[in-house]
Amino acid sequence: MTSAMTRSYARRSAAEQGNARSHAWEAFHGWEILFMVAFLVTVAFVALDDDIGVAAKAVTITLLAMCTVAYLAVGRRAIKEDDDRAGLIYTGLVVVAFVPATIIAPAALFGLFAVCPQLFMLLRSRWALAAMLIIYLPAAIRFLARPDLDGRTVLTFVASAAVTITFAMVIGPWITRIIAQSAERAQLIEELEASRAEVERLSRERGALAERERLAGEIHDTLAQGFTSIIMLIQAAEAQADPSRHLALAMRTARENLDQARGLITALSPAPLDGSTLEEALGRITARTGEELGVPVRFAAEGASRGLPPGMEVALVRAAQEGLANVRKHAAASSVLVGVEYGEHDVVLRVRDDGRGFDGQATTTGYGLRAMRSHVEQAGGTLDVRSAPGRGTELIVRFPHEEHLP
Numbered sequence: 001m002t003s004a005m006t007r008s009y010a011r012r013s014a015a016e017q018g019n020a021r022s023h024a025w026e027a028f029h030g031w032e033i034l035f036m037v038a039f040l041v042t043v044a045f046v047a048l049d050d051d052i053g054v055a056a057k058a059v060t061i062t063l064l065a066m067c068t069v070a071y072l073a074v075g076r077r078a079i080k081e082d083d084d085r086a087g088l089i090y091t092g093l094v095v096v097a098f099v100p101a102t103i104i105a106p107a108a109l110f111g112l113f114a115v116c117p118q119l120f121m122l123l124r125s126r127w128a129l130a131a132m133l134i135i136y137l138p139a140a141i142r143f144l145a146r147p148d149l150d151g152r153t154v155l156t157f158v159a160s161a162a163v164t165i166t167f168a169m170v171i172g173p174w175i176t177r178i179i180a181q182s183a184e185r186a187q188l189i190e191e192l193e194a195s196r197a198e199v200e201r202l203s204r205e206r207g208a209l210a211e212r213e214r215l216a217g218e219i220h221d222t223l224a225q226g227f228t229s230i231i232m233l234i235q236a237a238e239a240q241a242d243p244s245r246h247l248a249l250a251m252r253t254a255r256e257n258l259d260q261a262r263g264l265i266t267a268l269s270p271a272p273l274d275g276s277t278l279e280e281a282l283g284r285i286t287a288r289t290g291e292e293l294g295v296p297v298r299f300a301a302e303g304a305s306r307g308l309p310p311g312m313e314v315a316l317v318r319a320a321q322e323g324l325a326n327v328r329k330h331a332a333a334s335s336v337l338v339g340v341e342y343g344e345h346d347v348v349l350r351v352r353d354d355g356r357g358f359d360g361q362a363t364t365t366g367y368g369l370r371a372m373r374s375h376v377e378q379a380g381g382t383l384d385v386r387s388a389p390g391r392g393t394e395l396i397v398r399f400p401h402e403e404h405l406p
Contacts, residue, residue, distance in 0.1 A: 331355025
């Protein structure tokens with residue numbers, strides 16, 4: 001991955017995220033301090049060089065100043081904005097100004113400590129190395145062509161050249177690697193933020209679906225069952241010479257439905273339990289079903305009554321409502337028993353009728369049974385339906401006692 005490509009990707013990522021965060025290499029303050037220090041030290045070396053005259057020093061310092069101006073005018077923007085065209089222009093300006101400076105004053109080669117990182121930030125590694133050699137070779141050839149060289153001077157030059165080239169060979173790839181790692185981190189951060197956003201979206205959708213399912217169950221367990229009762233009572237009234245009894249029951253059921261609808265709108269609390277114990281609520285809905293059906297519907301409680309968690313009580317009441325609704329719609333029963341048993345380790349609700357029954361092995365796909373099973377299981381209980389053709393149906397809901405819950 002080239003430095004230009006990685007910088008471009010990192011900037012695109014930051015732009016797409018629409019934030020003001022910048023990567024470490026884009027902060028740029030450390031690099032600019034290095035450039036400034038390197039050029040100032042280079043100017044100092046040139047000014048202190050006794051091997052060249054005052055005019056040569058002035059020309060060399062002027063050329064180095066031109067490099068600084070080119071950096072401020074073109075190079076800085078080329079590096080920070082990843083402008084390839086500006087980068088090529090700046091590289092050309094550096095070659096035009098810096099090469100003559102190094103030929104005039106070999107001490108100016110120290111400026112490579114500033115130029116080399118810039119070349120690797122602007123160009124691919126191989127092109128940056130080529131540009132560095134173009135800048136370095138003329139001064140090296142000119143220096144080695146001097147007739148007054150001695151062994152010590154050559155050794156000093158070779159040592160300084162080796163240090164400069166080694167620095168360039170090390171710092172260049174290191175700069176490129178920093179940029180590549182910065183871009184990779186930007187990509188990982190972007191992917192992490194996208195994943196986090198996706199998880200949050202899915203969580204919201206799942207919560208919304210769960211809430212819809214819960215509301216659908218509440219409506220089914222309250223309003224839908226009430227409307228079904230009203231319809232059946234009105235139909236029964238139409239078939240009777242004296243419909244007053246059925247109409248009175250329909251009116252009472254309608255009023256209860258209205259109360260339940262208001263309860264759903266305000267607090268979505270189960271109306272049958274408002275201000276009542278579990279036994280009172282079960283006894284009330286059992287008695288009403290008996291009045292609607294005109295058959296014996298009994299309620300019985302066994303064992304020592306005790307307070308149950310609200311969610312468990314709601315699930316038991318809803319299960320009883322659904323069981324009695326199914327008896328009313330499907331069973332054609334002559335008697336029904338609703339019982340709650342407080343055992344030592346569990347609480348059991350039974351809704352048993354002697355109606356027509358059904359094949360217990362068949363898969364039941366009605367919404368009511370599925371919603372009832374969901375309510376019971378969410379509250380920590382189990383639901384079982386036992387039936388056979390002609391032998392009635394028994395619905396059993398079992399909750400372990402509170403200290404036995406997992």
